Amino acid sequence: MATQLLLHFPGFDEAQFDSDAENRANAGLTLLQRWTEESGPGHWLLFSVNDLPKAKAWLEKSSALGHGPAASHVLRTA
Template sequence: MNLLLHQTPASYDDWKRDFDAHTETRMNAGLTLLQLWRDLDGSGVTALFQVNDRKKAQDWLDRETQTGGPLDARFMRTA
């Protein structure tokens, strides 16, 4: 299972520093970063994660939504 996550931070540089600083937190939530994309125009970012534990990942996502602003997130599986 995968998690596709998109958000548009006010500052990409600030967001990236914070994102990198919380790698261990995401790993503890059962998430492995597979790919990270940055919008060509603007500060939007999209991340693709492998999900190892759906409940832990959902709990992490709920916390991120409360503290990190709006996120567009979808749990997906290969068709």
């Protein structure tokens, strides 16, 4: 069963996202897809998760630093 992480960012800082690439990789996250919202600056990002505890720790740290997503959802294939 594959685990994925879906994140929503109402605003998106491309430079911040790029600078965090190594931290995401160390947390076992691989970007699968990125969508932009048709009517605004929002972004949705879908990651493959290799290590859920590390991914959750990365998510908590990103939120504590003020650049985490507005919403996050852990998904598993059915």
